[in-house]
Amino acid sequence: MGMNELMRTAAAVLDHVYDGVAAIDDQGRIVYVNPANERITGLKREQLVGRHVKDAIPSAHIVDVLVTGEPCIGIRTQVGEHLVVSNIVPVREQGELVGVVSVFRDETDLRRLAQQLSKANETIEHLERLIDAEGRGGMIVGESEGMQKALALATKAARVSSPVLIQGESGTGKEVIARYIHEQSPRKGMPFVPINCAAIPENLLESELFGHEEGAFTGAKKGGRPGVFELADGGTLFLDEVGDMSLHLQVKLLRALQFQEIRPVGGSVTKKVDVRFLFATHHNLRESVAAGTFREDLYYRMEVVSIHLPPLRERREDIPLFATYALNKITKKLGLPPLRIGDSAMQALRRYAWPGNIRELENVLEQAAIFDEDGLIDTHDLPKRFGDQAVADVPLAQAAERTFPTLQEVEEKLLRQALRTFRTKGEAADALGLSRATLYRKLEKYGLSDNDVSF
Numbered sequence: 001m002g003m004n005e006l007m008r009t010a011a012a013v014l015d016h017v018y019d020g021v022a023a024i025d026d027q028g029r030i031v032y033v034n035p036a037n038e039r040i041t042g043l044k045r046e047q048l049v050g051r052h053v054k055d056a057i058p059s060a061h062i063v064d065v066l067v068t069g070e071p072c073i074g075i076r077t078q079v080g081e082h083l084v085v086s087n088i089v090p091v092r093e094q095g096e097l098v099g100v101v102s103v104f105r106d107e108t109d110l111r112r113l114a115q116q117l118s119k120a121n122e123t124i125e126h127l128e129r130l131i132d133a134e135g136r137g138g139m140i141v142g143e144s145e146g147m148q149k150a151l152a153l154a155t156k157a158a159r160v161s162s163p164v165l166i167q168g169e170s171g172t173g174k175e176v177i178a179r180y181i182h183e184q185s186p187r188k189g190m191p192f193v194p195i196n197c198a199a200i201p202e203n204l205l206e207s208e209l210f211g212h213e214e215g216a217f218t219g220a221k222k223g224g225r226p227g228v229f230e231l232a233d234g235g236t237l238f239l240d241e242v243g244d245m246s247l248h249l250q251v252k253l254l255r256a257l258q259f260q261e262i263r264p265v266g267g268s269v270t271k272k273v274d275v276r277f278l279f280a281t282h283h284n285l286r287e288s289v290a291a292g293t294f295r296e297d298l299y300y301r302m303e304v305v306s307i308h309l310p311p312l313r314e315r316r317e318d319i320p321l322f323a324t325y326a327l328n329k330i331t332k333k334l335g336l337p338p339l340r341i342g343d344s345a346m347q348a349l350r351r352y353a354w355p356g357n358i359r360e361l362e363n364v365l366e367q368a369a370i371f372d373e374d375g376l377i378d379t380h381d382l383p384k385r386f387g388d389q390a391v392a393d394v395p396l397a398q399a400a401e402r403t404f405p406t407l408q409e410v411e412e413k414l415l416r417q418a419l420r421t422f423r424t425k426g427e428a429a430d431a432l433g434l435s436r437a438t439l440y441r442k443l444e445k446y447g448l449s450d451n452d453v454s455f
């Protein structure tokens, strides 16, 4: 049976195959193309059948196979707009080459999907990095009395949905506590929406908070836009630097707090929302009330639960813990090998006044980690201000006292805190930058069981 007869028999089947099929005889003449061929190449069957393949299809591969008798598999060619992948095989009858069959597939859609997938993956990675940077699931480190008090209050506040006012200097961990409350609350899994009221100009803040209707003001988004109250619906709204809010907005906020309803800018109807309010400020709001810059009625509604975060200089005993925890986070983030803080450097860190609080501590450690060369952070790896002058503000007796915990004590404390903060050991291991196996090993080493760490 020659190629023509062969193809006649197969054609009934091949006409229904989704991939393109073309066959040529031993002279290079096209004897068959299926309908899928036309879909992919745009060339009609009548234009092709009977013509020499060289005149009809510019691809050289079919001719190569005819000449060499060797198959060509997985050949990629661009046909117009289509990316085509072909398998071209010789056809033999009793050892004689009688023709060539090419089966090819349009991978344009596949390629588009692959591109979409890789873009989606990039977006996911980007968001994951953002979430990480925002400290999702970050643990609360600190065993000082002030910190333990704050943590105990936060844990209690998480069980109810009353408003909480968190006060403390910049960089003392107000946002970390707010996230902790949300994560421990029944609203976990719903949105946690933070908004910094001091970072947004007054005229935009109103629409950021309450949203706006279409045409509410020049430049307002078509179709309107929801505000953070709506975005946080069912979850938690964290209003940071609420002490900087204008009196005009304080009135609107009070209404939202009292009635759980908002009115978008330019809108005439009110909308119901279900949000849990967390507030933070570095101002002393009592003083702001006395000065007339903050509404008294709003203040009392906000501070149903009041949490005060002491500055780092008032909880120096937390510094070794914070520093060890932060350094671990930093080396992990930068992809550096583990680093240790030497005794003298730890002493210098403990004595320093920390005007920028934990954020400053993190920056100092990040710089030191980048410049360190021997795996041990020493005083000379710290910025100049950690030299002798920084010690001056601490009474001599206190400076001379060597009350540092050993590295092992610090490690044990961090383990206890991680287990207290997280529901599962997996999460605790992640937060500490340890593998699960290492975490288990360390728990065993310190003889820690779940009973040791529960409140």
Ligand SMILES: Nc1ncnc2c1ncn2[C@@H]1O[C@H](COP(=O)(O)OP(=O)(O)OP(=O)(O)O)[C@@H](O)[C@H]1O
Pocket: 135, 138, 139, 140, 141, 142, 168, 169, 170, 171, 172, 173, 174, 175, 176, 177, 240, 282, 358, 359, 362
């Ligand atoms: N108790 C804590 N345990 C672990 N890390 C903490 C703790 N408190 C603060 N941090 C870290 O310190 C940094 C500053 O914390 P955060 O942003 O919560 O401070 P803040 O008081 O909200 O600051 P600001 O008022 O400037 O917004 C963050 O990187 C956070 O991860």
